[in-house]
Amino acid sequence: MSALTQLTIAEARDKLRAGDMTAVELTEACLAEIDAAGVLNAFVHRTPETAMEQARSADARLRAGDAPAMCGIPLGIKDLFCTQGVPSQAGSKILEGFRPEYESTVTRQLFDAGAVMLGKLNMDEFAMGSSNETSTYGNAVSPWRRGNDDAQLTPGGSSGGSAAAVAADLCLAATGTDTGGSIRQPAAFVGITGLKPTYGRCSRWGIVAFASSLDQAGPMTKSVRDAAIMLGAMAGHDPKDSTSTDLPVPDFEAALSGDIRGKKIGIPKEYRMDGMPGEIERLWHAGAEMMRDAGAEIVDISLPHTKYALPAYYVIAPAEASSNLARYDGVRYGRRAKLAQGDGVTEMYEKTRAEGFGHEVQRRVMIGTYVLSAGFYDAYYNRARRVRTLIKRDFDRVFADGIDSILTPATPSAAFGLGEMSDADPVQMYLNDVFTVTVNLAGLPGISVPAGLDSQGLPLGLQLIGRPWEEADLLNSAYALERAAGFVSKPAKWW
């Protein structure tokens, strides 16, 4: 593994500014790692020419002394982001051949700040999945293994390619998106940091929509400091997304003092699930102890509607998805099914969507159609939206009582093997998001920090949940946890 590609954003920034290396050298090192890691199936569209061109521009800016923090930093971009002239398929067959004529706001901001795009990253189709097994590109594979067992493990999902690429040091960091846990769960599975910002912090413009009231882009990085740096470049108001909030973007990195003395950290009793593995329970307890040792006050809290978050999510997200995905009709972009003689426009829609959407996406679109259909709208959709109000109210109350952030496990288990869940019913897979989905429903910022290894040597993460718009404070708490946990493990290279 090239030493250069193992650098964090912060380390690379300092070396680039000091002239110890060039962006071209760093980019070439990443491109070589990507070429050698085809078996991980993380990068699904490579853009070496773009990358080298951006790296040369970054070097010019660095020489001129006009270099923002992200200048010259090679990134992987989740396939959900529309990138101008570069395939952007959201992991779906239905968008085969689609090359956007425009750039998403988040990637535009990153590239304006000098970041380098190495290529597009694998993901679950339309971000619907928790294991990257629903992708049209095939599975992304985790660089981690269980001891000497060579069974392939999931890097999590939906941002599985992003997680695998960052953990395997193919890039310095990656963009992700999170609708129910799709940044935080894969980050936890591969031992990296993943931040879902407050809803509205980053523009959703140009990001293929899954569930618009829940989707949010965020950084997946090798450290909390990197998450702070990269979020700063991704965030900000965008007139093209009316739900992006017009608030100043603070200097998140400057908030990282590591001093959490006097902070109140809530431990929600409802997250202590029946059948929770002992290792997860112990890690959670250890995390609380670390924060106490750092001077925080640990407070038992209650979020009574937690149990209903996952069922509410599986009404709201499919409902929004069924509406958002109505645009894939074989008319304006992507693929159209081959039609038989005499087929009309309805057959065109039905055949195109049957062959273009994978099984999980079809299932969710149909569930969404059902819960929004006449006669069921109130019983399902409106009820779920009312439960969502209650879930948010639970958080509002504990924050009003003075809680600064909430500590929970990130996932109910370590990474599982690819294919191991194939016989399980869909609800079993959905349970992966049990600790993360509440955060999307309440619009809050949440961060997954690697905190330990399980008995098989696989990473486990802890999640911190913050107050809305207080990512800076949340990142600082995460920074304190990161320092105390001292997680430095890397997967042994086998690929």
Place this chain on the structure above:
Amino acid sequence: MSIDIDTARRVAKLARIQVEDDALPALASEFNTILGFIEQLNEVDIEGVEPMTSVTPMRLKRREDAVTDGNMQEKVLSNAPDAREGFFAVPKVVE
């Protein structure tokens, strides 16, 4: 609530996804598993609770009602599976 094969067929039709008849029983069964999970929501007392419309209390920004974008027919059509003479082309809609 249980979804039978006719309901599954109707939902597929509404979603404009072709599902072959022999795939309908398995689909109906999956729907029932998911809906069974969702039924838990009936335990929650939602009396007097407003449905959430926006997770962040906000007033949508307004802007002047003016044309700010456009004149890019070629770009709009560039990804179409079938574009002719400046239009999206589809199979015959009206007999």
